Amino acid sequence: MQFKFNLSFQRYYRTGSIHHFEHRQLSKYKLKCGLEIHTQLNTRKKLFSQSTNDPFHSIESPNVHTSYFDIALPGTQPILNYEAVLYAIRLSLAINAKVNLQSSFDRKHYFYGDQPMGYQITQHYQPFATGGQIKLNRDIDGVDDKNIRIIQLQLEQDTGKSVYRENEGLTLIDLNRSNVPLIEMVTQPDFTDVKQIRAFIKKYQNLVRHLNVSTGDLETGAMRVDVNLSVNDFARVELKNLPNTSSIINAVKFEFQRQVQIIEDGKGPELLLHPETRGWNGEATIKLRSKETTIDYRYMPDPELPVISLSPLAVEGVAKTLPPAPEDVIKKLMAAPYSLSLKDAKLLTIKGNSQDQMYTQPELLKFYVETFQCYLKDVKKSENRKINYKLPTNWIIHELLGILNKLQMPLKELTVIMTPENFSEFLMLIHRKEISNATGKLLLFHAVENLHNSDVIKEQKTVNFTSLIDEYDLGKISQIDDNELEKLCQDIIDEIKDKKLIENIVSGKKKNSIKYLIGLGMRVSQGRISAQEFERMFRKVLEI
Structure with a gap:
């Protein structure tokens, strides 16, 4: 029996029937997945400058929320915004991570138009917090109970935004987003199916909103998710440019099935032994770069920023202000x-x-x-x-x-x-x-x-x-004139076009249909006459 794999439909086809790919022989292929989530903090100012933190300004007003440091004017220096530090403590404690009392900033070097300094300030060697976990709960999250372990949380600055105008052959740079404070959270590869991934993203999204540290909106870029996955412990593949939850889930499904098909074709050792980074175009994952073209970021401690030194009392103080989970x-x-x-x-x-x-x-x-x-x-x-x-x-x-x-x-x-x-x-x-x-x-x-x-x-x-x-005379009518109520009920009956309905009520075939008449009466009287009074009068008029 011959099978054909159609990537666009992500299923195996067999003559006369369709079999979902994952329901057949995928039990022997194990997905291992971890997430890297970048979350923009909704502080009043940016991470290293006094610019207003408003990265979502319309495209008609680019570069209005910028300072000399945000645009990398030579000679400008970063000044740490301690509000971002407080937000980082809140999030770290909420997921039971260990807040490191000593953490430092490093420079991650790469050259791109939306990163005018030629490097990004992040935390590579001494991150802000390590460890922690977020528990998925069957009753609340709809998936089996599972602890997703956290590797670390780190503070870093966001980059600017490139705006492409393909018709004009232009790439425009908007630096409103440059230097917006981010927390990058890295999980252990504890995810084994897409339901867990979806539940975790929703849970983390709600957590940052509940703590009021971020809007958590994927659609605006306030939260951005990269996925690292492998199949049967072959080389890890990183998925980037995933704009929303459906894209994340569809990209993981596609990439999983793509790798399984490669293994099925006997090309696993040849194609999956080397890590690569892939993007998502809405239909398929596409290769961005391989191990041979991986950027050397040349991390180095930032010489212009001192170590963040926290007092244990400061961390305890923030812990007392946390809302219930x-x-x-x-x-x-x-x-x-x-x-x-x-x-x-x-x-x-x-x-x-x-x-x-x-x-x-x-x-x-x-x-x-x-x-x-x-x-x-x-x-x-x-x-x-x-x-x-x-x-x-x-x-x-x-x-x-x-x-x-x-x-x-x-x-x-x-x-x-x-x-x-x-x-x-x-x-x-x-x-x-x-x-x-x-x-x-x-x-x-x-x-x-x-x-x-x-x-x-x-x-x-x-x-x-x-x-x-x-x-507005909306109170209930305490004394009802029976003659007026009888006339009102008779008028309602006379206006009903479906006379069979009335016959069925009278004959007893549809006893409960009298509730329909009562509802009409309540609507006409705007609820001022009780349902009991209407039922009494309808029964009198219909002689039932």
Whole structure:
């Protein structure tokens, strides 16, 4: 039986059927993979100058966040930004790495247009921290429990950015990114499948956001990942230029299968004994350079920068300021009294791309927890002391956030005049059944929309939900005229085009369909008339 390997589809084909490559005979081929992750720190200033740290300025404004040192003007000298050192301590401690009390900077020499000094300042001989680990958890990360060991973390400066204009035959240099502080983290080759790689990247991405040391966004280049992999302990291949998670995963899959095919063809000793660096073009990995063309960086200690000497007390001081680990927060939220689902606990804890959200996780989590505690206190003071633990969750996560995203209103702006105590008052209106859920949705949207389009936020006045209910006559109707309610129900029945639906309700074939009629009634009355009253009247009108 003859097989053909099609690299574009990354599968083996056989006449009459398709077999996934990895499901057949790949069990004898072992992937070994390690990651090098460069993370831009969101300090106010750059690593060795007083330039504003804003590397993502638009292409229409290149080279505006630069100093004499950033552009390598002769005679300028680096001055270390100690805010970057504090960020490095935070990240090192969060992954249980050993912070080296003595670390130093070195020069990594190479010549390229976006590196005007002719070298990059990094830490080669004495890195900032060594060791540590990040644990993958089955329940939270969706992969088998596994510790990914860390080799080291080092501080270094970022390079500039080359902008290619192929139509004009030009390469432009933007140095806004030059000298932005980076932390390079190098892992042990502990990854054995792509699911672990994907889970680790997401977990590390969330960690740097949780610690507020970086945005962690792959799309903007704030986090960049290089992959080192080998198959069956043949020579290591480095994969570079991987812009996002899908590119990383696809490049690893392709390269793994490429190397397996080489081994299958009997060319392993010939082609895989020498390390090489490969790039990713969106469809395949392509060779960039081999061992023979590897750059000699000629590392040397930087003579203009002193050794970083840290006091043990300084490290202990930073340790006291660390927030609880995201994993611990998730477990706490899933336990009593919050009892959140994993999905909701992650939403409150794991930070997404900040450009796509109207909130940050710390402020959202703080608002949720404080509102929850206020609600518990208010319930204990009320006549109905039965706590609905899902009430704060449903109205904050599933309603309020939806309204904020729709109106493009930041949570930070809203909480100035809608405090946790204030929002708990709104929840108590629903708890005491003074308003229905349908009315609550209308009321909340109306309140937030009006705040968004008024000067109330500037005046910093809190929302009075009770007065809004009176103002817009949204309260439940306590005394209902039966004749008016009967006419309303009859009008709803008359407007339904599907008469068979009514027949099925009357005959008992579809008893539950009466809920559809009740829903229509609730919508018409905007939730001011209870579902029980509508059910009573519909049964009377239909004589069931």
